[in-house]
Amino acid sequence: MEANNKTIKSLAVMCSGGDSPGMNSAVRSVVRTAIGLGIEVYGIYKGYSGLLEGNIHKLSLSSVGNIIQRGGTILDTSRCLEFHTPQIRQEAAHILARKHIEGLVVIGGNGSFAGAMTLHKEHDIPVIGIPGTIDNDISGTEYTIGFNTAVQTAVNAVDNIRDTASAHARTFLVEVMGRRSSFIALQVGICTGAEHVVLSNQTVDYEKIVDGINKGNERGKTSSIIIVAEGEKAGLSYEIKDTLMKKYNLSVHACILGHIQRGGSPTATDRFIASKMGYAAVQALHQGLRAHVTAFNKGEIEMVPLSACLEGKNESNDAQIELIRALAI
Amino acid sequence: MEANNKTIKSLAVMCSGGDSPGMNSAVRSVVRTAIGLGIEVYGIYKGYSGLLEGNIHKLSLSSVGNIIQRGGTILDTSRCLEFHTPQIRQEAAHILARKHIEGLVVIGGNGSFAGAMTLHKEHDIPVIGIPGTIDNDISGTEYTIGFNTAVQTAVNAVDNIRDTASAHARTFLVEVMGRRSSFIALQVGICTGAEHVVLSNQTVDYEKIVDGINKGNERGKTSSIIIVAEGEKAGLSYEIKDTLMKKYNLSVHACILGHIQRGGSPTATDRFIASKMGYAAVQALHQGLRAHVTAFNKGEIEMVPLSACLEGKNESNDAQIELIRALAI
Amino acid sequence: MEANNKTIKSLAVMCSGGDSPGMNSAVRSVVRTAIGLGIEVYGIYKGYSGLLEGNIHKLSLSSVGNIIQRGGTILDTSRCLEFHTPQIRQEAAHILARKHIEGLVVIGGNGSFAGAMTLHKEHDIPVIGIPGTIDNDISGTEYTIGFNTAVQTAVNAVDNIRDTASAHARTFLVEVMGRRSSFIALQVGICTGAEHVVLSNQTVDYEKIVDGINKGNERGKTSSIIIVAEGEKAGLSYEIKDTLMKKYNLSVHACILGHIQRGGSPTATDRFIASKMGYAAVQALHQGLRAHVTAFNKGEIEMVPLSACLEGKNESNDAQIELIRALAI
Amino acid sequence: MEANNKTIKSLAVMCSGGDSPGMNSAVRSVVRTAIGLGIEVYGIYKGYSGLLEGNIHKLSLSSVGNIIQRGGTILDTSRCLEFHTPQIRQEAAHILARKHIEGLVVIGGNGSFAGAMTLHKEHDIPVIGIPGTIDNDISGTEYTIGFNTAVQTAVNAVDNIRDTASAHARTFLVEVMGRRSSFIALQVGICTGAEHVVLSNQTVDYEKIVDGINKGNERGKTSSIIIVAEGEKAGLSYEIKDTLMKKYNLSVHACILGHIQRGGSPTATDRFIASKMGYAAVQALHQGLRAHVTAFNKGEIEMVPLSACLEGKNESNDAQIELIRALAI
Known part of the structure; x- marks a missing residue:
């Protein structure tokens, strides 16, 4: 891992794309882990649209009190097409710089990760993706929060x-x-x-x-x-x-x-994996990772390069198809 | 109440029309109450169609073991259009007579009650209706099982x-x-x-x-x-x-x-009211009632004449509409 | 009913005693109904203890947004023994007067109602009780929120x-x-x-x-x-x-x-009855009732004098005991 | 894997030890997979005690209809201390032989696996263990059904x-x-x-x-x-x-x-893993494995030797302890 030991002093967390149950568990974990490490933490509300509008607020321990079990996301989310233009991303980078935000955690699907990747490439902002979508359709990770x-x-x-x-x-x-x-x-x-x-x-x-x-x-x-x-x-x-x-x-x-x-209180499994991913995301930024995803592979969290998670995955699962055939006799 | 003290020795219970959660709780209660009173109890499977096919089986305590919490109905149900012809109903009456079944409990909606009413009128079979439909749309009762x-x-x-x-x-x-x-x-x-x-x-x-x-x-x-x-x-x-x-x-x-x-484990409320109605239905037959419904009015079970429950109800509920208006400001 | 048509301009709502699911639905209904009638509405936090500490805040529509389905109570609650002394109640009356609060809605059990009754008698403050306890043990009402x-x-x-x-x-x-x-x-x-x-x-x-x-x-x-x-x-x-x-x-x-x-999201039944009771409580204060309870009897909300609801109820329910005996054969 | 291609013509499945949610999903999967492969399948009721009493019945597709979502186990279960004596196990082997049962699937914990292992060693009966206990405390597998x-x-x-x-x-x-x-x-x-x-x-x-x-x-x-x-x-x-x-x-x-x-309808996760394990157990017997467990490791079913799963596991999970510490600040 291309680790870089200059640790960060502040980070922001956002949700983007479709909401999925467990996003709040992940946000809570990001906030608490960051505060525990002495890192300031901001919430960007309503995804990339909110970032562009400066809809960014400092989060405290009590901001994330009693949310681990809630569906939806307290940060709200959106799909933002504008983010595809370079000038818009330039603006986003300025906004983050003005707030002295040195790292970004993006919870969402592969579309949201693509936005994060470009922002990282163009403006050298460290970004960590947390896979969050009910569809489980992100390459590079066997699991996405909400599934x-x-x-x-x-x-x-x-x-x-x-x-x-x-x-x-x-x-x-x-x-x-x-x-x-x-x-x-x-x-x-x-x-x-x-x-x-x-x-x-x-x-x-x-x-x-x-x-x-x-x-x-x-x-x-x-x-x-x-x-x-x-x-x-x-x-x-x-x-x-x-x-x-x-x-x-x-x-x-x-x-x-x-x-x-899409809604409802997250299952224990989603709360558990989301809590682990939130923790891993902040640790990764803290340790100097710059463009990675908190993947879940072979039963464990694994940091994989963001570049490996930009495609949708849609492999046909032959073992599962065979299981259904065998049991549906 | 036109009570008639010649008690019955056997009865049959059936579900008819759309299924609703709590039907099993009612069936269980009918069977256990009947056996407790020394009355033989039969289950008619698949509603009026099943009655015509003689799909009728004796039920024991263990037939209704562990069903109080189950959705659907162990007796199955159906909608039966044929039952509208007098010859068909004549046949049904013969089948019941051959099995020495002296009373009928019909769990269903107002269509099912109409069939029961005609059978009662034409062939003098004592029938008790238990209102069971998720729609709560039977006149004469404020509540129907499953709602x-x-x-x-x-x-x-x-x-x-x-x-x-x-x-x-x-x-x-x-x-x-x-x-x-x-x-x-x-x-x-x-x-x-x-x-x-x-x-x-x-x-x-x-x-x-x-x-x-x-x-x-x-x-x-x-x-x-x-x-x-x-x-x-x-x-x-x-x-x-x-x-x-x-x-x-x-x-x-x-x-x-x-x-x-339509499905799912019945709520406590539906199990409770269904258990009470099943008990009341058998007590009613036992006491000689001949064409009544176990209605639920003003918080209590009340026996009302079957003739009062043959229509759908659809009154506009002004108090509830006003409440929604007041709270949705 | 000793109605008095001088309507009120502001009221406060509080929870007292053990919490019960549906209290939030009642609080929401009180707040929205009051605002709809042009009445200012305050929340007293942590029951009578909070009242004595002046822990009282104005509530808006958004204060009660998205709480209808939540267990516990956003107003918090407590058991307050001090409230048994007259000087303490005098102080409470002063605090309410200073805030220009002209009516009180107390959600709780019969102990909480007793406190409200004394406050009413000694200081002529209009009070409406909403029965809220999982135990269903308040006289004068067949139902209490949370049961x-x-x-x-x-x-x-x-x-x-x-x-x-x-x-x-x-x-x-x-x-x-x-x-x-x-x-x-x-x-x-x-x-x-x-x-x-x-x-x-x-x-x-x-x-x-x-x-x-x-x-x-x-x-x-x-x-x-x-x-x-x-x-x-x-x-x-x-x-x-x-x-x-x-x-x-x-x-x-x-x-x-x-x-x-005690906890968990309130059932539909509790949300429904709590919403109706909250609405009825504010209407009662608005119409000049001065010491009543939003009882639920014979399937409907009924305003009964507070004095009728100060005792616990513990009648043996013979019909239910008989039902258990009949079904447990 | 010491595979042996002489396939089996019949097998039996049993639950043993404490019940756990998902046991029924596993039983269903064993039965359907076996029937699909042309293997006769028997259910042993009430664990090893039932085996000794010959409480063994042939199972069909309809025996396991509509059970995938049920808690408990339709085969019942028990803890059987007698099984620790060799004569008793000899008797068990005779009973299986008389029924021409050529393979055994045991769903349970490590105590139940120990009984199966001895039976295998002493009487050369092919046995496959399916880990089923809410405690997740069996060595050799990261997951046990019901957890x-x-x-x-x-x-x-x-x-x-x-x-x-x-x-x-x-x-x-x-x-x-x-x-x-x-x-x-x-x-x-x-x-x-x-x-x-x-x-x-x-x-x-x-x-x-x-x-x-x-x-x-x-x-x-x-x-x-x-x-x-x-x-x-x-x-x-x-x-x-x-x-x-x-x-x-x-x-x-x-x-x-x-x-x-211990009870309740199994979660999707438990139904899913149990279905896979039941399928894998029968495939293993079919392919000639003789003393293995359908373990779940690194996100996948893996056949591990029964001998590796006879101990309890109780490793302190440092990563989880650290996560709780980090998030509980």
Whole structure:
């Protein structure tokens, strides 16, 4: 690691992009670790937009009291397209300099990391990324904060739907979040004993779905749950429902779980990993790292170069697909 | 009460129409109370359809072990249109007679009660209705089993959505169940501090919605939650969203909570009232009542004539509307 | 009602005694209703102790933003013994007068109401009580805020314990809160299908408990749950456990649920009733009522004289005891 | 791996020792994977005691329908001391042979694994262990099924207690399970922002606890949560409470969370890992492994020799202790 021992005297922390449960746990951990090390800590509110507006306030221990268990983020967040222009980033660098902020912790997804990377390259500002998105779709890290809570919320929802599916002998399509990745869909599928999972990056295999429902019926099974990864935009499950009804004459119901998956009190897992990442992020700045991410790989926090985390990840997870196939017989 | 002291020796219990959380608690209570009184008790599976197929099995204490906390219904349920013809009902009466079943407990909504009423009139079978539907839309009773659980599930979901709405400064439309009635919508609106509730039986007042959002913005409020009662069929919230975007240039998100509201472990309230109603239903048959409903009025179980519970109820609840208005300033 | 139409210009709201879930929903409702009526509203922090210290701050709409779903109370609370002396109450009246506070809303139990009553009598300050305690033990009202949440929390806990009891074929004693009253114990017993409930105001009937366990065993039942009302102080379940082991040679486990029952996000029911009571309390002061309580009787809010709510209630609930007996066969 | 390609035609699965949430998910996965591979599968009920009694039944797909989300175990479990004698194990081997059971999957802790190891050594029966205990205290694996659910349940409980601690400005000692290990205590401490964690294998450092409470008070902090690992037997928190009151004149409350931590619906994490482990166990037997454990290390399932998993693990986790110290300032 290209460590640099000139330690910093102040840092700022911000959330950017979609909110995810556990962001507050991470913010709390950043603030407390920094104060413990004698580093001043500022909160930038509303992401890069707030940075440009100077919406920056000093944080104390009590600023982060009683937030570890809260969904959303006390720092608010936003998606900021303007940040793509160099003049705008120049301005941001000036604002940070005027506040004597010597390091930046950015909690968000790969888009937010890309902004941080450019700011770092152009203005030599040390930045540490904390991966925070429910989609778990950042390369370079096996885990992103919020994923476990989103999966848990979706699993609870499917448990509820299963009650009605069983009582009425029905088939339900349940659409979960995840944008271009299928991580939520696969894990929810396994955890709810779903009969099938429609992945986000593939054409829908209607024959397979219909075959599965029919075979289940022959065996006396009367209800089925099919998990649908949302893909680029929500609504795929309605399309599938229409096709199953019109082309295959099957009666199915569709539910889009939607934004309930983004909120809620973070699970223990998300609080735990977020707390560790917040701590690691400040330690990294303190020790002179300049453009890294607090990745979570092989069961542990690992500092990886920010440059390795700028892409989305979308690998097909063959082991999980095989597990669903094996258990859905 | 037209009581008739010739007590019964056996009864059957069934669920009919949409399932609702707490039905299992009621079934358990019916079975245990009956066995305690020395009455044989049968379960009719899959509602009136199951009755016609003779899908009827004797229940014991262990049949209802460990079900008080389960969503759905172990008896399964269905909607049965055939039951509207007299010959079909004649057949049902024969099937009950052949099994020596002398009384019927029907857990369901007003459609299911109508079937029970006709069966009673035509074939003199004693029937007791237990109001069970998440919609709380049966006349003659202030409460129906499942309503409290559905409200709680929707409240939890809106709490989650509020996290994201706050973090991103957004307006969300959240559509809840309730068919033609607005009971769920109103109670969820009050319990989540919603800014507005769109009732099911009224034209959407866009000026009021837009005005509310704008006034909130002026006061520095950045997020709003608007609860939408689904009306005849799900999807109204998408219509409202489109209108707000196209006609008023407002950016809003819409979520349809859907079937998660029907399932899940019943709340303490639903288990409590269902247990009481199951007990009251068997006591009523035991004491010779012949066509009554275990209503819940003024905080207590009250036996009301089945004939008073055959209509849907949809009264506008002015006190609740006023409360939402007062608190949403 | 001795109404008096000279309306008030400002009021204060406080919590007193043990905290209960839903207090925040009530505070929010008081504040918003008052502001909507043009009444200034102050928060008194830490109960009567805080009043004496002048720990009183003006509240705005944003003071109560996003608190409807929070456990505990943002106003904090305390038990204040000093308030029993007249000089101290004189001082309290002066403090209120100096702040031009013309009415007081006290959220708490009957001890807190007694303090409010004396303050009213001695200094002619209009006071409205909102019943808030998990124990549901205030006379004059069938419901107190927090009871439903406490019951739900205890029910969830017993559901968990039932899993282990069943898996291991064991008997568990589960002790719930409620001080001198057995309301929580009875409702939890019914909602969890408990085999027996030990009431708080009675000698423990060991023969009955042992008989129940033995009869269950004969029928092939291997696990039992016995709910114990805590009585004057926690620990009765340990006593019962020791006696069952030493005198009857029965192996049982004991769990004291304790303070988890006081906290947590209020249920929909508690938020709903608390919101209604907060609204009713302010309307009552606005309309000139001077010493009343927002009681909840026969399913509705009802203003009853404060003097009717100063005692604890502890009636034995025969109907519920009979229901447990009937269902626990 | 000493693989042996003679595949098996039938296997049995059992739970042993304390139950833990996720055992049912593992049983379901074992059964479905086996049936998918054409292997007959039997359930042994009530652990080793049930094996000795021949309490063994063939399982089908429908035997494990709708159990993935259930706490406890449908196979029941027990602790069986008799199994320590060779004659008894001889008998067990005969019973398995008579049923033509060629492989055994044992879900439990290290005590249960020791029984399985001896049975394997003495009678050459292929055995695969699935680590299942809430305590996470088995050597050779970083994770055991049930740990995540137990932590989550305890975290939810402490969140509730925090509400009251804050509202009343109090210190609470909360005792969590874990026997001789502190894994639950440490993770709960981090996830709830506890002020201090008392580890199970160390003398209580009263000076440090008192110092922490006093420093917090000086900084205006009014409530504290101290997590206590239970140690050999429950009750340590009452001892600490008494000492803090008598020797240091501090007012504290103590709660023992107890058996609520063993039950409840398994979290998504536990369902996911349990499903993977069940699948891996059957694949291992199918591929000829003879005495292994489905360990979870570095984020993945890994087959490790059973001999490496017979000890308890109790390493002090310095990184977690440091994290708590850093965040509890």
